[in-house]
Structures are given as structure tokens and as C-alpha cells.
Amino acid sequence: MSDDRLTHAEWTAAIEDGDLLGQRCPDCGHETAAPKAACARCGSREVETVSLPTEGVVHTATTIAVAPEGFEGPYRVAVIDLGEARVLARLDGDAGIGDAVELAGAVDDRDEPAPLFS
Structure with missing residues (x-):
């Protein structure tokens, strides 16, 4: 098993x-945009860290009108298609499904940074 596995802190x-x-599985080629203990497609534990594109396309989006305790709402979230991988992110602005977006920084709620796309 690889000793240089991507950690949540590094991410x-x-x-x-x-x-x-993100991570790429050298066995099946599957990519993910967040740290995982094993490949979600084939289960291999030999995943490697990769840099992902900072530009993508909105795959799906929604507005969180009633935010969980400790968060300020409303806010928008989206799944961003980065080619081989997808990432769940905060969405700044009114981009909709199929719109091109790019990484605009991070939102840090409760010491848990999340990617911000606009």
C-alpha cells in the first residue's frame, strides 16, 4: 500500500x-476528487494522489435554503464535473447545470474548508 496516500488535511x-x-486508481483509472481509503470502483487500496483541473462544468446544483446548525444560509452547492472526477462544492453566483465554472477559492465553515466555484 502507498505511504503517500492523500489525507483530508492535505486535501x-x-x-x-x-x-x-484527488486520487486516481492505477488499476482501473477511476478518479475521485476527495480522499478515499480505496478505489470506489474496483476496491483497490493502491490509489495515487493527482492534481485535478480547476475548471469544470456544473453537473447538478441546488440551494440550501435552511442551513444546518452552525452554517449561514441560504447557500448553493453543486457537483462539478472535472472530466474524470467530480467534486461537491459551494457555488458562488447563479451558475446552472451545464455552465462552465472555475475554482474561486475556499469557503471555511466551522473549520471545514470546501471548494468554492464561480
Whole structure:
């Protein structure tokens, strides 16, 4: 098993620096935009860290009108298609399904940074 597996702390630090990191499975080629213990497609534990594009397309989006406790609402979230991977992110502005967006930084709610696309 790889000793350089992407951690959540490394992933969030990269987001804060304006970078997106993900993982690729060398066995099946599946990519994911968040740290995982194993490949979601084939189960291989030999995943490697990769840089992901910072530009993508809105796959789906919604507005959270009633925010969970500790969060300010309303706010928008979207699944952003980055080619081989998708990432759940906050969405700044009114982009809709099929619109091109790019990483605009990070939203830091309750010390849990999330990618912000606009």
C-alpha cells in the first residue's frame, strides 16, 4: 500500500491554496476528487494522489435554503464535473447545470474548508 496516500488535511490545505487534489486508481483509472481509503470502483487500496483541473462544468446544483446548525444560509452547492472526477462544492453566483465554472477559492465553515466555484 502507498505511504503517500492523500489525507483530508492535505486535501483541505490544497483547497485553501487554490489547488484541487484527488486520487486516481492505477488499476482501473477511476478518479475521485476527495480522499478515499480505496478505489470506489474496483476496491483497490493502491490509489495515487493527482492534481485535478480547476475548471469544470456544473453537473447538478441546488440551494440550501435552511442551513444546518452552525452554517449561514441560504447557500448553493453543486457537483462539478472535472472530466474524470467530480467534486461537491459551494457555488458562488447563479451558475446552472451545464455552465462552465472555475475554482474561486475556499469557503471555511466551522473549520471545514470546501471548494468554492464561480
